[in-house]
Amino acid sequence: MKFLPGKNSNIVLPWTGVVLAGMLTSGLAAAFGPSDGERAVAETGAATAVAANHSLAAVNEAAKTSAKTSAKTSAKTGSTAKRTSAAEPDCDASRSKKAREFPNGRIPSRYLCSLPQAGHKLRADAALAFYKLNAAYKKHFGTDICVTSSYRPYSKQKQLYATMPSGMAARPGTSNHGWGRALDLCGGIQNDSSRQFKWMENHSKKYGWFHPAWAYSNPYEPWHWEYGSK
Ligand SMILES: [Zn+2]
Numbered sequence: 657m658k659f660l661p662g663k664n665s666n667i668v669l670p671w672t673g674v675v676l677a678g679m680l681t682s683g684l685a686a687a688f689g690p691s692d693g694e695r696a697v698a699e700t701g702a703a704t705a706v707a708a709n710h711s712l713a714a715v716n717e718a719a720k721t722s723a724k725t726s727a728k729t730s731a732k733t734g735s736t737a738k739r740t741s742a743a744e745p746d747c748d749a750s751r752s753k754k755a756r757e758f759p760n761g762r763i764p765s766r767y768l769c770s771l772p773q774a775g776h777k778l779r780a781d782a783a784l785a786f787y788k789l790n791a792a793y794k795k796h797f798g799t800d801i802c803v804t805s806s807y808r809p810y811s812k813q814k815q816l817y818a819t820m821p822s823g824m825a826a827r828p829g830t831s832n833h834g835w836g837r838a839l840d841l842c843g844g845i846q847n848d849s850s851r852q853f854k855w856m857e858n859h860s861k862k863y864g865w866f867h868p869a870w871a872y873s874n875p876y877e878p879w880h881w882e883y884g885s886k
Pocket of ligand 1: 805839881
């Protein structure tokens with residue numbers, strides 16, 4: 657256990673909420689077992705982490721963006737509904753360049769792109785490729801790809817690192833989730849003997865997505881998938 661309550665809470669007061677959330681959910685994670693731990697923490701802690709982590713300005717901005725999006729959506733549905741709008745949310749490819757100017761886990765929301773999976777975001781290049789991968793998957797299985805974790809802010813990485821068993825979470829500031837180019841998947845993909853996992857192995861590379869070699873064994877994370885090379 658690398659978590660030192662005194663040390664963390666003294667150094668980083670704004671993260672106290674996140675650390676506390678992590679402490680609350682770590683019991684849950686233990687109950688789910690190590691392989692499900694990350695997901696349990698990710699799901700339960702996500703809302704708290706976002707709330708605790710975002711400054712008022714960021715929250716306001718997020719609200720503005722979502723208001724804009726819903727206005728746009730109703731405009732679309734009002735006229736000729738665009739068939740692709742649900743599967744491929746608006747995502748300006750140029751955001752990807754802008755996103756690279758920020759450190760790991762510090763990318764402002766406006767430079768990321770939303771996935772069809774509610775509440776999940778990725779860097780634009782990874783998101784645009786994922787839309788296509790998701791569409792192919794949906795054509796085959798009849799459902800969207802199930803996502804448990806996507807872009808991961810620094811505070812969230814810190815929380816996971818403190819609460820997950822050693823080796824199960826990346827050192828804060830180094831996670832590919834913090835670059836917005838990694839996803840943790842579910843719906844069968846988290847099990848490497850499933851049809852869903854095999855399909856992903858066979859088809860994801862066409863869309864620039866892959867299951868990294870380390871994730872087959874060290875640590876074993878069949879649910880973890882990445883886009884591109886950096
Ligand atoms: Zn992951």
